[in-house]
Amino acid sequence: MQRRLPIFPSLLGAVVLSQGAQAADEDIFFNELPVVATVSRLPQRLADAPTSVTVIDRETLRAMPIRDLNDILRLVPGFQTYPNTTETGxxxxxxxxxxxxxxRLQVLVDGRSMYSPAFRGGVNWALIPVALEDIERIEVVRGTNAVSYGSNAFLGVVNIVTTDPSLTRGVSVGVRHGNQNVRDHSLRVGGRLGEAGDFRLTYQHQNDDGLSNHWDWVDSYGKQLVDFRGDLALSNIDSLQISLGRVDASNQRGRLSFTAGQWISNPNNPVRAFEQTSMYAQFRWLRSLSGGGEFSLRYAYTQDEGDEGFDKTKDGMTYRYNPWGTTGQRHEVEFQHVFSLTQFSRLAWGGSWRRDQAKGETILAGQGWVGRNISRSFVNLEWKPLAYTTFNFGLAGEYDSLAGSNLSPRLSAAYHLNERNTVRFGASRAYRTGSIIDYRGEWWDGAKYQFAGNPNMPSERMDTLELGYLGDWRDLRMSLDVRVFHEKISGRLLEIDRDDQSNLVPNGMYPVQNIEMKGLEYQFKWQPWQATRLIFNQTFINTQAQYTEEALANRVSSLWNDRQDLYPVYQGVHDLAMQAAPKRSTSLFLMQKLPFNLEFSLAGYWQTASKWSINTASRAYHRYDVRLAYPFRLPGGQRGELSCVSQSINGDHAEYKAYGQPHDRVVERRTWLALRFDI
Structure with missing residues (x-):
């Protein structure tokens, strides 16, 4: 049986004994209930927001024993992540x-979406254009938010807000070195921009050898970014924010084959680099209006590219094969107006237009640029008719030139039992459209017609009911956020091989499943003493799935027996849905100030078995990461920090491939030293 929290009691005892030797510099958890703006695009107290939100502040980010951005989300209830491997995290x-x-998860950086037409309409976490040190806070909406951010926010939103450049003046230099070839370097310069502005320019390079390889895998990971943000005050009421940058990342792909007593590159799946690039620019104009209102106008441009091309021989044919050799472009214009309707109500409304296009030598063969236009409008209303009630209503309409139109509503009601306790009920409907490739793809793998887009592919739909509770007990320095959810997805889209015995019947995207997810998740925060901060999360979820009529109708009779049992491809899809989310997951994060100005943090993660894809799985595992840091100040006034981080200190485990299977992807202990100087 897997052990539960085996080292926590002894650590807590050490914390208690150390309290008399130190004091905290500030109380970050419970000064006041946090204000969030991601859910409804209106600045709201957590108690007034229409769904559950996890806020990860700068102090928590700085103390976490991590170096990869996606690892932050391990600390959010209901989220799963795995490290960068042959695939990006x-x-x-x-x-x-x-x-x-x-x-299905919208990721924003200063308001710009990370969804990419080049990477099949998904988020490439290797290309997120921000260094950990530049993040001010992260707001995570746990639950659909299509009403505010469109179809890509089908399951939720991760909103990354970077630090105001006026707070990062001077020069900051950082380095991390450790085992597994961890070699990270960063340089940040900040200063004045003209007479009424500030800028921040960051360069970062990351490198490691990926996960350990216990069979025929190869692995490595590298990333470098240049990120610029400039904020200008145009007048007393007008400001302009400019963001520019580029990110390059590389993952090693391919397999080895054992030939003539040695491991060599597999000729049909050779060792190669998957190169990825993203270039972006964003301009956001903000005007402050009387009465606390504001108007904003934003334009963003992104160009992403992927390349893993190699010469492949199959069925007696030699040809260029590059399934991720795709270029994507996005232009987006968005405006938003926030104002007070009455003394008891506020409104956020706006609209956007987006042009996405992609081209690919393999997966969009012979089509050149393939594009789509998406326009949407949205409105969110907050109404507080009584001191103890808050109602939120949202509605968004979206038109997609490939997918058609949809309408996403949301309604929530919160009852404030008193200042410290709130109960909330919410209902919403959301839709998710597929990628350009899902609708228009054309892909041959030698003589095999590998994939054909489905121009009539419908949108996924999700209906959500949720019950929430928020306890904010500042006198006890505690808070508790509980979400009980019932999420029903109709027509879950997946790529299906309709006939694995024919070269002329291509794979396609079809609405193959109806999925029902029920469960409970909660986040508990506690600051028992000034120098101690604790975050504890758990999620319990049960998933059920049934095949849609269209999935059953698309079966090939020769692959079914007389009882019409599902053949293996469909069984794999069934397992992917039923086992995709761990039935139980837990995370713990402890921050502790120690004597001699030392800072200690511990992160623990426990998770039952799950599946990442049809062919990959992760058995149950637990993992502990620790960090010990010494912030210092030099005689000349310069500041710095020396820290040591060790991940997976309890030993090896697998988070991507099933441990003990022939193709293990093993997370071993990784330790590094980090040094930072702020001049």
Whole structure:
């Protein structure tokens, strides 16, 4: 039986004994209930927001024993992630994912979406254009938010807000070195921009050898980014935010084969680099209006590219094969107006237009640029007719030139029992459209017609009912956020091989499943002493799935027996849905100030078995990561920090491939030293 929290009691005892030797510099958890803006696009107290939100502040981010951005989400109830491997790291909520680049979770950086037409309409976490040190806070909406951010926010939103450049003046230099070839370097410069502005320019390079290889895998990971943000005050009421940058990342792909007594590159799946690039620019104009209102106008441009091309021989044919050799472009214009309707109501409304296009030598063969236009409008209303009630109503309409139109509503009601306790009920409907490739793909693998887009593919639909509770007990320095959810997905889209015996029947995207997810998740925060901060999360979820009529109708009779049992491809799809989310997951994060100005943090993660894709799985595992840091100040006033981080200190485990199977992807202990100087 897996042990539960085996080292926590002894650590807690050590914490208690150390309290008389130190004091905290500030109380970050319970000064006041946090204000969030991601859910409804209105600044709201957590108690007034229409769904559950996890806020990860700068102090928590700085103390976490991590170096990869996606690892932050391990600390959010209901989220799963795995490290960068031959595939880039992935983040999902409630386990609902595809084979690669999860397409149902919206990720924003300063308002710009990370969804990419080049990577099948999903998020490439290797190309997120922000260094951990530049993040001010992260707001995570746990539950659908299509009403505010469109079809890509089907399951939730991760909103990354970077630090105001006026707070990052001077020069900051950082380095991390450790085993598994961890070699990270960063340089940040901040200063004045003209007479009424500030800028921040960051360069970062990351490198490691990926996960350990226990069979025929090869692995490595590298990333570098240049990120610029400039904020200008145009007048007393007008400001302009400019963001520019580029990110390059590389994952090693391919397999080895054992030939003539040695491991060599597999000629049909050779060792190669998967190169990825993203370039972006964003301009956001903000005007402050009387009465606390504001108007904003934003334009963003992104170009992403992927390349893993190699010469492949199959069926007697030699040809260029590059399934991720795709270029994607996105232009987006969005406006938003926030104002007070009455003394008891506020409104956020706006609209956007987006142009996405992609081209690929393999997966969109012979079509050149393939594009789509998406326009949407949205409105969110907050109404507080009584001191102890808050109602939120939202509605969004979206038109997609490939997918057609949809309408997403949301309604929630919160009852404030008193200042410290709130009960909330919410209901919503959301839709998710597929990628350009899902609708228009054309892909041959030698003589095999590998994939054909489905121009009549419908949208996924999700209906959500949720019951929430928020306890904010500042006098006890505690808070508790509980979400009970019932999420019903109709027509879950997946790529299906309709006939694995014919070269002329291509795979396609079909609405193959109806999925029902029920469960409970909660987040508990406690600051028992000034120098101690604790976050504890748990999620319990049960998933059920049934095949849609269209999935059953698309079967090939020769692959079914007389009882019409599902053949193996469909069985794999069934297992992917039923086992995608761990039935139980837990995370713990402890921050502790120690004598001699030392800072200690511990992160623990426990998770039951799950499946990442049809062909990959993760058995139950537990993992502990620790960090010990010494912030210092030099005689000249310069500041710095020396820290040591060790991940998976309790030993090896697998988070991507099933441990003990022939193709293990093993997470071993990884330790590094980090040094930072702020000049």
């Amino acid at each position: 992935r983040v999902v909520y409630h386990g609902l994912t595809d084979e690669e680049f999860s397409p």
